[in-house]
Amino acid sequence: MHNERDNVPYAMNPSSGVPVYRQLMDAVRSDIASGRRPVGSILPSVRLVAKELEINPMTVSKAYSRLESEGLVERLPGRGMRVCARRTQAPISDRRKELEPFARQLVDHAYRLDLDASEIRRVLDPFLAELNHE
Amino acid sequence: MHNERDNVPYAMNPSSGVPVYRQLMDAVRSDIASGRRPVGSILPSVRLVAKELEINPMTVSKAYSRLESEGLVERLPGRGMRVCARRTQAPISDRRKELEPFARQLVDHAYRLDLDASEIRRVLDPFLAELNHE
DNA sequence: ATCACTGTCCTACTACGCTAATACACTTGA
DNA sequence: TCAAGTGTATTAGCGTAGTAGGACAGTGAT
Structure with missing residues (x-):
């Protein structure tokens, strides 16, 4: 088959x-x-x-x-x-809510590592760039 | 005691x-x-x-x-x-490396939720603001 | 020395996640 | 109808994380 x-x-x-x-x-x-x-x-x-x-x-x-x-x-x-054909998306507000725990986790760990907001962005940016290329 | x-x-x-x-x-x-x-x-x-x-x-x-x-x-x-008194920090490059897995996880999930870089920033920003207030 | 504290090593029990083996219901083509 | 192909419900085995119980070594006041 x-x-x-x-x-x-x-x-x-x-x-x-x-x-x-x-x-x-x-x-x-x-x-x-x-x-x-x-x-x-x-x-x-x-x-x-x-x-x-x-x-x-x-x-x-x-x-x-x-x-x-x-x-x-x-x-x-x-x-x-x-x-499947791309499924109907959940409302964007719901999807943002789903993402929040991961954002919180990132910031929590940064806090423990004594890294500030600008350091977080610095670490995150390469991944964001990668995301945009797709 | x-x-x-x-x-x-x-x-x-x-x-x-x-x-x-x-x-x-x-x-x-x-x-x-x-x-x-x-x-x-x-x-x-x-x-x-x-x-x-x-x-x-x-x-x-x-x-x-x-x-x-x-x-x-x-x-x-x-x-x-x-x-303890605040310990001597690991080199900042090491601490950034430690943070990367969490950044990757955030971006991965955003990708699956079809949320782009600006959406990630939007979700993340409130947490960053909170971080700066401490 | 003794007593009343300190944290922890060692062991074991429980719950859960991951993987696997078997048996089953379903569909299709001959 | 039957054979060969689908995914999977069920069950079991395994490893690991979380929690707990008991015995132990260290400390300091008496």
């Missing part, structure tokens, strides 16, 4: 401390964002990915399921996971 | 998801930063705090030990934990 050309160019690092299923989520997210996996395409099956990466299909399934609850892909029973 | 006036006005929330020892660390850090526990003063003993908060002394000890490795307090064997 799967396309022979379906390659799975993901490379997981089991000893990085980052759970494998999260690494896989990031890889797939990146593929979708870049268009390598266009809207409507079917992700490689959990068993194929599992075989290539030498991990358990359930680990792949976990990644796929989480991406589904994020709204990036949808489950077609018996067929696979399909990349 | 301890002063009867040593009150332990901390209130832990065991079901908040935040480990008790971390809540206690934050409370003590706040006391030190505000001057309620001045440099040179001795923290209430682990057993006193444990009794007041109805937790195990080891949990308090864990909080104290971490604060010690942060350099906020020092251990006086047989006597207690004393609030």
Whole structure:
């Protein structure tokens, strides 16, 4: 059922401390964002990915399921996971609220390190620049 | 040996998801930063705090030990934990490096929420303002 | 020396997250 | 209908973080 050309160019690092299923989520997210996996395409099956990466299909399934609850892909029973059209965004105020804990954490740690606002910006800016290039 | 006036006005929330020892660390850090526990003063003993908060002394000890490795307090064997004079800072470049993972995490989540650099700044700014007021 | 304090090492229990193995329901093509 | 392909519910094993209990060493006043 799967396309022979379906390659799975993901490379997981089991000893990085980052759970494998999260690494896989990031890889797939990146593929979708870049268009390598266009809207409507079917992700490689959990068993194929599992075989290539030498991990358990359930680990792949976990990644796929989480991406589904994020709204990036949808489950077609018996067929696979399909990349969704960009979901309707939550209101921007809600999304800002979701971001706040991470902003707070950043500032908390800066405070403990005795780094002021301008230092925070200095550390943050390269990442913001990277964000804009995408 | 301890002063009867040593009150332990901390209130832990065991079901908040935040480990008790971390809540206690934050409370003590706040006391030190505000001057309620001045440099040179001795923290209430682990057993006193444990009794007041109805937790195990080891949990308090864990909080104290971490604060010690942060350099906020020092251990006086047989006597207690004393609030330190502000420790010599690590080089600023090291401290910036320590902050980077949190900056990256913030930007990553913003990306997933489809929030751009200006939105990140908008969310972050109130926290930065708060930081400057202290 | 003794007593009443100090913090903590060591051990163990519990809860939770991550990964894996099996069995199942579903869909499609022959 | 049947075979081969989908994802996953369930269950289990493993490691780790958080918490707790008891024994221990250090300190200082008596």
